[in-house]
Every structure is written in C-alpha cells, then in structure tokens.
Amino acid sequence: MAEAIFRLNCISKTFPGVKALSRIDFDLYPGEVHCICGENGAGKSTLIKILSGAYQPDPGGSVEFEGKRMVLTPRLALELGIQTIYQEFNVFPDLSVTENIFAGLEIVGRGMVVNRAEMRKKAQDALSYLRCRFSPDALVGELSSGEKKLVEIAKAIVFQRKIVVLDEPTASFSVSEIEMLLDVVKKVAASGIAVAYISHHLDEVFRLADRITILRDGMKILTACAGEIDEQTLVRNMVGRDVSAFYSRQLFPQGKPAIEARHLCGNGVSDIGFTAYRGQILGFAGMVGSGRSELMTLLMGGAKRTSGEILIDGKPVDFRDPWDAIRRKMCYITEDRQNTGLFLKHTIARNSIIANLVNRRSPFIHPREYYAVGQHYIEELRTKATGANAVVATLSGGNQQKVVLAKWFHTDGDIFIFDEPTRGIDVGAKQEIYQIMINLLKQDKCILMVSSDMPEIVSMSDRVIIMKEGRIAGALERAEISEENILQLSIGGSSI
Amino acid sequence: MKREKKSFLIFRKNSDLQTVSVVTFFFVVAVLIYQIIAGFSTKGGLAYPSFIYPSNILNIFIQVAAVGIMAMGMATVMLSGGIDLSVGMMVSLVAIFIAKAVMHWGMSPAMSVVLALLITVSLELIMGFIIAWLNVEPFIITLGGMIACRGIALLIARSQEIAMEQNLAWFKTNVFDWFNSDGVKLFGFKLQLPYYVLLFVLIAVGTWAMLKYTRFGRRIYAVGNNPQAAYLSGINVRLTKLLAYGFNGLLVGIGGTIALVRQNTGIITVGQNMEIDVIAAVVIGGVAMSGGKGNAMSAFIGALLMGAITNAMTLMRIQFEWQYLVKGLIIIVAVSGGALSERLSNRKAVRSQEDPSCKIDSQS
Numbered sequence: 051m052a053e054a055i056f057r058l059n060c061i062s063k064t065f066p067g068v069k070a071l072s073r074i075d076f077d078l079y080p081g082e083v084h085c086i087c088g089e090n091g092a093g094k095s096t097l098i099k100i101l102s103g104a105y106q107p108d109p110g111g112s113v114e115f116e117g118k119r120m121v122l123t124p125r126l127a128l129e130l131g132i133q134t135i136y137q138e139f140n141v142f143p144d145l146s147v148t149e150n151i152f153a154g155l156e157i158v159g160r161g162m163v164v165n166r167a168e169m170r171k172k173a174q175d176a177l178s179y180l181r182c183r184f185s186p187d188a189l190v191g192e193l194s195s196g197e198k199k200l201v202e203i204a205k206a207i208v209f210q211r212k213i214v215v216l217d218e219p220t221a222s223f224s225v226s227e228i229e230m231l232l233d234v235v236k237k238v239a240a241s242g243i244a245v246a247y248i249s250h251h252l253d254e255v256f257r258l259a260d261r262i263t264i265l266r267d268g269m270k271i272l273t274a275c276a277g278e279i280d281e282q283t284l285v286r287n288m289v290g291r292d293v294s295a296f297y298s299r300q301l302f303p304q305g306k307p308a309i310e311a312r313h314l315c316g317n318g319v320s321d322i323g324f325t326a327y328r329g330q331i332l333g334f335a336g337m338v339g340s341g342r343s344e345l346m347t348l349l350m351g352g353a354k355r356t357s358g359e360i361l362i363d364g365k366p367v368d369f370r371d372p373w374d375a376i377r378r379k380m381c382y383i384t385e386d387r388q389n390t391g392l393f394l395k396h397t398i399a400r401n402s403i404i405a406n407l408v409n410r411r412s413p414f415i416h417p418r419e420y421y422a423v424g425q426h427y428i429e430e431l432r433t434k435a436t437g438a439n440a441v442v443a444t445l446s447g448g449n450q451q452k453v454v455l456a457k458w459f460h461t462d463g464d465i466f467i468f469d470e471p472t473r474g475i476d477v478g479a480k481q482e483i484y485q486i487m488i489n490l491l492k493q494d495k496c497i498l499m500v501s502s503d504m505p506e507i508v509s510m511s512d513r514v515i516i517m518k519e520g521r522i523a524g525a526l527e528r529a530e531i532s533e534e535n536i537l538q539l540s541i542g543g544s545s546i
Numbered sequence: 547m548k549r550e551k552k553s554f555l556i557f558r559k560n561s562d563l564q565t566v567s568v569v570t571f572f573f574v575v576a577v578l579i580y581q582i583i584a585g586f587s588t589k590g591g592l593a594y595p596s597f598i599y600p601s602n603i604l605n606i607f608i609q610v611a612a613v614g615i616m617a618m619g620m621a622t623v624m625l626s627g628g629i630d631l632s633v634g635m636m637v638s639l640v641a642i643f644i645a646k647a648v649m650h651w652g653m654s655p656a657m658s659v660v661l662a663l664l665i666t667v668s669l670e671l672i673m674g675f676i677i678a679w680l681n682v683e684p685f686i687i688t689l690g691g692m693i694a695c696r697g698i699a700l701l702i703a704r705s706q707e708i709a710m711e712q713n714l715a716w717f718k719t720n721v722f723d724w725f726n727s728d729g730v731k732l733f734g735f736k737l738q739l740p741y742y743v744l745l746f747v748l749i750a751v752g753t754w755a756m757l758k759y760t761r762f763g764r765r766i767y768a769v770g771n772n773p774q775a776a777y778l779s780g781i782n783v784r785l786t787k788l789l790a791y792g793f794n795g796l797l798v799g800i801g802g803t804i805a806l807v808r809q810n811t812g813i814i815t816v817g818q819n820m821e822i823d824v825i826a827a828v829v830i831g832g833v834a835m836s837g838g839k840g841n842a843m844s845a846f847i848g849a850l851l852m853g854a855i856t857n858a859m860t861l862m863r864i865q866f867e868w869q870y871l872v873k874g875l876i877i878i879v880a881v882s883g884g885a886l887s888e889r890l891s892n893r894k895a896v897r898s899q900e901d902p903s904c905k906i907d908s909q910s
Contacts, residue, residue, distance in 0.1 A: 350778070352777070352778060371777075371780075371782070372777060372778050372779070372780050373780035373781070373782065375780075376779075376780040377780075382778055384775075384778060389772070389774060389775070390772075390774045390775050390778055391775055391778075392772070392775060393767070393768055393771040393772050393775060393776075393838065394771070394772070395771050395834075395838055395839050396767065396768075396771060396838070400764065400767070400768075403764070404764065404768050404776070404779045404781070405779040405780055407761050407764060407765065407779075407780070407781065408780040408781075410761055412761075413760050413761050413762065414759055414760050414761070415759060415760065415761055415764060416759055417758065417759070457779065
C-alpha cells in the first residue's frame, strides 16, 4: 500500500474526570474506507473531533498529515483537505444545491462577481460522477435526507478533498437511501479519497470497509482488514469489560404489573409491547436514536399516540398531556436535565415543588413551604448544596440530577422513567443514584430505565428490552442479560 | 446545611436588588449634591431640598401611577417569557374609547370604563392565544397589535381629540380628605393623594403576592425559564402564557383609564411611546428579557425610580433633550452593570461548588 496520508500516534484526550481516549493509534490510506466501531461512549465522537481539529489531543502523541507533524485546527483541517460530515445536517435549506456546495467558498471572477456558471458546472460534474439524480439548481430543503447527505459529500469531490470523515451518515435513512449512500461512499473512495466511516450498522460496515478499527472505553482494541474478521468477533471485541465495571444489586420479587403497552405506535416508534412490574427495573437498551426516548415521551403523554394502548395497573389510560400522566403517578426523569428537566436560574426549593403543582388543590403556596420541601429532599437525597435557596445552575451534574429526583419524589409517583439516569455524573454520585433507585424498588415502585451505559443496563435491569429503529428487536430475561447479547440485538444484522 | 442569610426586606437574594440598588444609590447621591449646591448658591445657606418634600414624593407617585400599573402587567408577561409592545397604543385606544363613549355616545363613565377593560382584556387574550397556540414570536404579534390598536383608536376618534369635562374626577378624590375635609398639610404644603395612586399601590402589592404566593405565579416563572421542562413537569404552558396576557390586558385597561384621568382628553398621544417607559421600568427592575427571572416588587421600584429621575431632572430645569439622553444612558448602564455583577457573583458561586462532573457537562 502507498504511504499513509494521515496518522495519529499514541493520542490521548482527557476531560476533567474522564479519559475519553487513551493512547490511540490510527491511520488512513488514500482510497480506503476505514470503519470505526464501538458502543455508545467508546470514544468515536472524540476521535472524529480530533480528526477535524475541533479538539486538541493531550500533549504526548502526534498528528501527522502526509508525513508532517501538525497541530490541527478546524480551519487548517479544511485547508489541508479533511472534510468532516457530522451526523446532523449542516445545510442551508433555502439555498440551491450549487449555493450549498460553494457556501463561503464561492468562485469569484473578475470584478468581485461570483461566477455562477462555473460553479454550476463544477457542481453538475460532481453530481454526475456520484450518479445523483437531482439537479444542482434544486432547493436543498426539498431534497430527501439521503440526498442532503449527498450534497455534503459532493463538496468533497468538488474541492478535491483528501479525507472525508462520515459520522453515522445513515441514521434515520430508509433502506433505498442507505443503498444509494453506500454506492456513493464507494465511488468517493474509488476517486482516491480516504474515508473514515463511523456506523452502528454492522452490515454497512462489512459491505464498505477495507479496514475496521474497534474502540472500547477510549482504547483501541484492534485494527484489522475486513476479510480477517467476522461479525461474532467484532461484537465480542466491542464488549468484554472487566468484571469490576459491573455492580451487584439486591433483587426483589416480581410485583403486580404497573404499566403495560400493547401494539403501541406513534412518535416514531411502532408496535411496542411490554409489561413492567412493581419492584423491578425494566431496562431499555439500544443505540442512540433507536427510539427509546421517543417511546418514553409517548408513554408520558408528551406526543400523540397513533394506535395501540397503554395500561396502568391493568386499566387503559389515555394521556393527552404530561399532566395527565403525572396525576396517574408517572414520573419522567429526562435524559437532558439541563434543557428538559430543570429550571436552571431557579433555586432548589422552586425546582422541587414544580411538578407537584398538578396535584395541589390550593391555589396558594407560601415560599416557606417550598423551602421546607427543598430542604427535606436535600437531606433525604444528600444533595451537596449550601441550602434550598441555592440556584440550580451552580450545582454539579450529580447534584442537579438529585434535584430532578426531588422534583419527582415530591409528586409521590409510582412509575419512574429514568432516561440516562447517570449521564455526565461522576462515579461516586452514580452509586448514590443507583442506591436511590434500589430504595424505590423496596417501596414497591416500578422503574423503566433507558440507558446507553452498558455496565449500567446489565447490572441494574431485571429485564431488558432492546430497541432498534423504533421497534423492539428483542427482550432478555435476567439470566440472559449480557453485553454481548444486548449488542448483538441492537446492532447485529440478523437476530439471534 | 445552614440557612441562607435573609437580606434587606423582601429580597431574599442579593441579585434581585443589584440593578435597582446601584441606580438608586447614585441617583440619590447626585440629587442631594445638586440640591445642596443649588441651596447654597441661591439662598446662601443649607436649604431643605425640594426633591424630598413629602409633597414632591407624592407627586412622583402621581406621575408614575399609570406607567407603574402597566409595569406590573408587563412584568408578568415578561416573566412568562413574552413581551408586549402594544400597551402604549392600547392606552390611547382606552382613552379615546372612554372619552368618545362618555362625551358623544352618552354612556355613563362607570359603564364605559368597564367596557374599556373588557376590550383590552379581549385584545390581549387574542394576541396571547396566537402567541401561545401558534407559537409565534410575541415581539411580532404585539407589534402588529400596536399598529392595529392605533388604527382602531384613530377610527373611533375620527383622528380628532375629544376633551372631557372632569367626568372621571372620582379617581382623583384625595385620600387625605377622609381625615380632614380641608386636606392635610405638611411643611406648609397641602398633600395630594388621589385614589388612583392608592389603586397603583394595591395593584403592585397584589401582583407581587400573586407571583410569589400562588400556584399560578410559580407556573409563570417556570414557563418563562424553561418551557420544555415546564411542559414535562405537568404545566399547561399555553394556558399559563394566555392568562399572563389576559392579566396584562386588565392592568393596561386600568392604566389607560388613569392616563385619561390625568390628561382629561382622549387623544392618540396619551399612550404614545408609553410601552417604552413601561418596558424600561420593568427592565431597570431586573426582570430578564429572556423570562423567568426578576420580581414584581423590583419592577415597582424600577417604575418609581424612572419617575423620580424624570421628576428630579425637571426640578433641576434640565432641558428635555438632555433628559432623554440621561434616561437612555441610565437604562444601558444599569442593566449592563447588573448583568456584569450577576455574572461575577455566579462565577463565585460556581467556583465554590465546582466538581469535575459539571465541567464535562459544559463540554459535551
């Protein structure tokens, strides 16, 4: 093979308290498709951000481009010819395809006038090379999501980039769009561009990859040529943690069914059926974007149910809004506590009473009362704060999460939905949150837990439901729960 | 866990006070210095400063009443995350409607005031409905409302002014007449305290209590700070916004009536640019434009402060051109100074409770 165009030697990246990448070696050769695999949180996104210059690696390693050591910045990366295409779309919907491709990099002719004809011709050439069926004059907002992605890829052809990084390009694509994209990626590589490709879909990986790199917990496990590795080996290498990463918890006998779903559809999920029992944790695993949080929002009445039914304590319910759900003793600890869980500018006391306003009869409420409520939960949950009048924005992640819990505990709920209960929380606070969850089970409450943290879902759940593309891909009983089984179901091409 | 120290009066947190207190302090110092110098130069001795004559203090309340009442409504709307530009023109509409109804249509003053309140409440409810249910930018909708109100008012008045004959004099009844029909004198000046000033104070206290001590008040703050979290906490976000606008409509109606009482003429200029004064008062009082932060009491003080500044400058015979400049600068300095000191104190608070996990949050 020719000389590597890009090489990372012994790269580490540390965030305060967390080592996101540790001593990674990674290289790219012209004309190859190099796939990067790993679970949620394995370090793929951090690696991409180092490739694109958005993050600076810790001192110690080196970044080499065409054999020369570099300190990358986003601007320099682009000038060198590294094009990063992120999972979210970065397009201007009201501009045409040509204008999108040349946005900020217009070809200027004599007299500072933009040379439209030249730009359109170059865009047309790139589109026909990629065999795209839309015109360079089409408005990008009117293209399908697959075609929007192609517009971003066409940029790489037009500007003759040397490296293209694709982060989860096929998330939310239909089958035919995935086919189209895979063909385009092959064409891009055939033109001599090096492609780094991140995907959760193993079938895509095996169809495209020349080489595969597996990451786990910030470490590189292996890099292998695609022919030398099969799906089983790949999955086994993505999991396989130390036993010390798991917790053992107290188990309780299965109580009465608390919440059931039957053929539930709506909000991007379809045909969901499960039963969750009191005294147990029902885990929901799956890749990011598999529809787990959407399902929880649907259960909570935050989105419209198109068909199917939800039963609480055996009786069908019809929630029009979250307040209906709160009255029926449901609690929803959202995945994004800063944006959908808390009122950051307000005090702990004010945050603690807000969800229970639904159940209050009296229209009056004295600040003394919510101060007392806030103080009570600070002591019960051992929140570290100067007092119930501390503003929530000043607390750490773990303590903010406890304020969210206080908000819901005060409603005296029965069914708790924990969406990513310990995201962005340090290890000590994690253990405390787990203990709080176990205490809830002791009180005969029911917990639904969405988590992308593999050790968490494996050690905390009594049963696990695995979701994939808005549907249930499988369910595992306590004895069957293992990292390997979960991963196989959530990303594997075929079910086991 | 020690209880946080309660600071001055109603303000539990210092940050509530920052903007207002800084401006008040410098303002009072400036006025006193000026008065002392002026006293020396004219009378050759220390004179009792005219600005703090009890009669002048009451004057400030009289001058500020209409804007102050509307500031309470505006504070409620802004705390819920909205804004209302239409209040000024709505005041003109109210003034013209009442004047026309009483003088030309032969309606009783009481009846026409009640009708005017109904009109403002329904107009605000319509705008609130569009803002809350269709989720449109409140700035645009109320801007449209402002222009439309101007049109309605001019149509009713046929672009003319309508003079009244003290038909609403009841609002001006002096409170001190209760004690002594000749009025109460202090330092040789007769004290004037019309009913509408009393109404202003009552409304201010009522709004403050509503925002602080009721379930509805808590919902307003929650919706203004984080509508998404409020929705998921079981709050009817749309209804809360709608009611905030409705409440504002009621207070605009009352404020408009009082503006008419003071001017005694139904004319389009009654409420012109009043929305600017109202928003300025609320903002000086430390209510955040982004919603969810601030309180009614500091908006009340903000309104009084703006009134006092205008009053003092008039006493000092400062030309009105300069007055605009000074008022504008005060708003800019006060609000940016308040934001700066708040950022400093927040940074201190964060530093004292920092741990590694919150840094990760800010990076991801």
